[in-house]
Amino acid sequence: MTLLSTKGLSRNFGGLKAVHNVDFELQVGEIRAIIGPNGAGKTTFVSLLSGRIAPSKGSVEFLGRDITREPAFKRVRQGIAYTFQITSVYFKLSAYENVALSAQSALTRAKVPFARLHSEQIAERVDFALRRVGLQDRAAARAGELSYGHQRLLEVAMGLALEPKLLILDEPTQGLSDGEIENFCALVREIAETATILLIEHNMPVVMQLADTITVLNAGEILASGTPEAIRANPAVQAAYLGS
Structure with a gap:
């Protein structure tokens, strides 16, 4: 197909x-x-x-x-999710917060009512995405403080949280x-x-x-x-x- x-x-x-x-x-x-x-x-x-x-x-x-x-x-x-050739993350936000933005966008796309966008739902998606790319131990770190390689993986996690x-x-x-x-x-x-x-x-x-x-x-x-x-x-x- x-x-x-x-x-x-x-x-x-x-x-x-x-x-x-x-x-x-x-x-x-x-x-x-x-x-x-x-x-x-x-x-x-x-x-x-x-x-x-x-x-x-x-x-x-x-x-x-x-x-x-x-x-x-x-x-x-x-x-359709796209990770960039040059990293495009929110440097002042934590790794967790970066992925949470994508997770919230995905839930909105799925037409989950805003009132039901509980932190638990977002947290589940974020934790899953960070684990998949191996960044679960750096969830609290600011994105700007991560190595370039880890910023690349963070972008992949943000893409995964969109469930593309x-x-x-x-x-x-x-x-x-x-x-x-x-x-x-x-x-x-x-x-x-x-x-x-x-x-x-x-x-x-x-x-x-x-x-x-x-x-x-x-x-x-x-x-x-x-x-x-x-x-x-x-x-x-x-x-x-x-x-x-």
């Missing part, structure tokens, strides 16, 4: 074609990786999917519904130690049991072990798409990105 698709999706910045005429399909339950050289249009592409920027032309559908002109907050309510249908992760292993990366890979596999994952990642060992399918962007266009084995062996991908 197709979860998300685009047709002719494009975004221009002046004369620069950051994303050009992209047709793309993402299936329910899939772990899809997007790779490509710097400047290939990866972050612009997922920003179009999440509604953070508007397309110059083309369309985006989510669960068969056209969401091309819907803003990011409405897409979040439909189940689609979780978009932009460079999630950046700043993580080898041990944290190993734990992160296990986490992604766990998340994929209940949500679809779209992953932008430069760490190729992570991509190769996690992705069901890899899509390669180059100069704003899809260069290739296929299994990790097919992508590794693709001469065009080797020339543009992977090397020989």
Whole structure:
């Protein structure tokens, strides 16, 4: 079943074609990786999917519904969560409070009456999300005092608290130690049991072990798409990105 698709999706910045005429399909339950050289249009592409920027032309559908002109907050309510390439947390709030904001948003989306948004309901979701990313012992710490790697994991916890249908992760292993990366890979596999994952990642060992399918962007266009084995062996991908 197709979860998300685009047709002719494009975004221009002046004369620069950051994303050009992209047709793309993402299936329910899939772990899809997007790779490509710097400047290939990866972050612009997922920003179009999440509604953070508007397309110059083309369309985006989510669960068969056209969401091309819907803003990011409405897409979040439909189940699209996006963690940023550069951390986007509330530095003066605690880790717990950051995740609680997402948990409250999810309960609101589920149409739980405001009067019933008891702290116990929110606490349950927050505790669950923090445990999944391994930050339960840092719940009281201010987000700004966490290491960069832990801020990345906090953002993932905020995404999980939204209970998304689609979780978009932009460079999630950046700043993580080898041990944290190993734990992160296990986490992604766990998340994929209940949500679809779209992953932008430069760490190729992570991509190769996690992705069901890899899509390669180059100069704003899809260069290739296929299994990790097919992508590794693709001469065009080797020339543009992977090397020989």
